[in-house]
Amino acid sequence: MVSFKDLPEEELFLAGSTACQGCPSSLALRMAFKALGKDTILLVVASCTSVLQGSYPLSAINLPLMNVAFATGGASASGVSAAVKALVKRGELAEEPNVLVWAGDGGTYDIGIQSLSGAAERETDFIYVCYNNEMYSNTGTQRSGATPLGAWTTTTPGGKAQHRKDIAQIMIAHRIPYVATVSLAYPLDFYQKMLKAKEIRGTKYIEMLAPCPPGWKFPSAQMIAVSRMAVQSGMWLLYEHEDGETRFTAATKRILEGKVKKRPVKDYLEIQGRFRQILSSPEGQQAEDMLEKEVSESIRRLQGWVPEYI
Amino acid sequence: MSREKEEVGYMTSMSRPVKGCAGDTGEWRVFRPVKNDDKCNRCLLCWVYCPEACLTKEALEIDYQYCKGCGICAVECPTGAIEMVKEEKR
Numbered sequence: 001m002v003s004f005k006d007l008p009e010e011e012l013f014l015a016g017s018t019a020c021q022g023c024p025s026s027l028a029l030r031m032a033f034k035a036l037g038k039d040t041i042l043l044v045v046a047s048c049t050s051v052l053q054g055s056y057p058l059s060a061i062n063l064p065l066m067n068v069a070f071a072t073g074g075a076s077a078s079g080v081s082a083a084v085k086a087l088v089k090r091g092e093l094a095e096e097p098n099v100l101v102w103a104g105d106g107g108t109y110d111i112g113i114q115s116l117s118g119a120a121e122r123e124t125d126f127i128y129v130c131y132n133n134e135m136y137s138n139t140g141t142q143r144s145g146a147t148p149l150g151a152w153t154t155t156t157p158g159g160k161a162q163h164r165k166d167i168a169q170i171m172i173a174h175r176i177p178y179v180a181t182v183s184l185a186y187p188l189d190f191y192q193k194m195l196k197a198k199e200i201r202g203t204k205y206i207e208m209l210a211p212c213p214p215g216w217k218f219p220s221a222q223m224i225a226v227s228r229m230a231v232q233s234g235m236w237l238l239y240e241h242e243d244g245e246t247r248f249t250a251a252t253k254r255i256l257e258g259k260v261k262k263r264p265v266k267d268y269l270e271i272q273g274r275f276r277q278i279l280s281s282p283e284g285q286q287a288e289d290m291l292e293k294e295v296s297e298s299i300r301r302l303q304g305w306v307p308e309y310i
Numbered sequence: 311m312s313r314e315k316e317e318v319g320y321m322t323s324m325s326r327p328v329k330g331c332a333g334d335t336g337e338w339r340v341f342r343p344v345k346n347d348d349k350c351n352r353c354l355l356c357w358v359y360c361p362e363a364c365l366t367k368e369a370l371e372i373d374y375q376y377c378k379g380c381g382i383c384a385v386e387c388p389t390g391a392i393e394m395v396k397e398e399k400r
Contacts, residue, residue: 221381
């Protein structure tokens with residue numbers, strides 16, 4: 001069992017970056033680098049992370065980093081992964097570094113899905129991390145394919161009318177060796193899943209819920225609390241998928257085993273400003289019921305992969 | 311190919327990693343986290359949850375030069391050892 005004392009002290013994400021106060025992406029980068037170590041090549045798909053790494057000629061990330069175009073997360077990783085393998089074969093590199101793609105939900109759900117799908121199908125050896133803040137935060141909070149039903153964005157002023165899609169399930173359908181969802185509120189679960197992804201060869205897909213304080217309209221100090229509530233209410237399910245089997249982890253596991261009671265989705269909606277419009281409108285109750293149904297449907301679908309439920 | 315590389319060198323715009331690439335981000339702070347060492351039980355939660363890597367793991371000292379004052383450490387501290395205090399006008 002890993003404890004906080006086992007986390008490496010070395011910081012590869014340096015203090016004083018251009019990230020907002022309480023940014024989930026900067027915290028996630030910190031945690032991911034602790035797990036992956038210095039021997040990592042980072043590819044950043046256009047997102048907030050392209051900004052928070054600092055501006056030329058200074059950088060907050062103490063790793064080889066390449067900024068790539070919006071739609072090219074998977075394609076760039078394929079190129080870097082092939083180059084790394086060629087260098088090892090020629091003897092110019094002693095061992096293969098980790099290739100890590102860092103993309104937001106826009107660069108994964110909407111714009112980057114075709115290149116990610118292609119790279120997964122080619123069984124490219126890389127780790128893809130999607131930090132999902134459920135909107136295009138970098139360009140001023142527009143809706144994305146990950147925005148949940150009822151959420152306010154600048155392009156859905158009355159609340160989004162459609163459900164979000166479940167991209168982790170799409171990645172499971174690619175039969176890649178490892179798919180996992182993580183939350184910042186459960187850092188050891190996050191750390192262990194990253195360590196596991198590091199050891200596995202092939203395409204690894206990890207998705208993290210990234211509550212964005214300015215986009216979701218809550219105080220920056222509540223970032224971890226909102227992350228935790230998302231898991232406790234079932235709006236974000238923690239699991240890992242390996243060898244055709246899904247295992248629930250951390251708080252989601254405790255909820256499904258009946259050790260902890262699931263919180264109502266309303267508790268999660270009420271602590272964010274982006275659901276204020278829909279909750280105060282006549283459709284508020286209906287949206288809440290639809291989200292509650294979405295949660296139970298997602299759990300049922302995932303349980304189809306869990307051996308003990310089949 | 312490798313001879314050419316030696317002659318030409320690498321020609322690319324490259325950023326250098328430094329602490330404080332956005333300047334002294336501590337100036338953004340409105341509330342300042344103040345730690346009470348008597349209450350601290352060294353659970354390391356503040357160190358783990360700091361998005362800016364502004365705490366040291368050993369001494370749990372806060373780096374006020376870069377701390378942006380997000381307040382996550384004060385909310386997550388289980389013993390209430392960190393308090394957010396309004397910054398004086400500088």
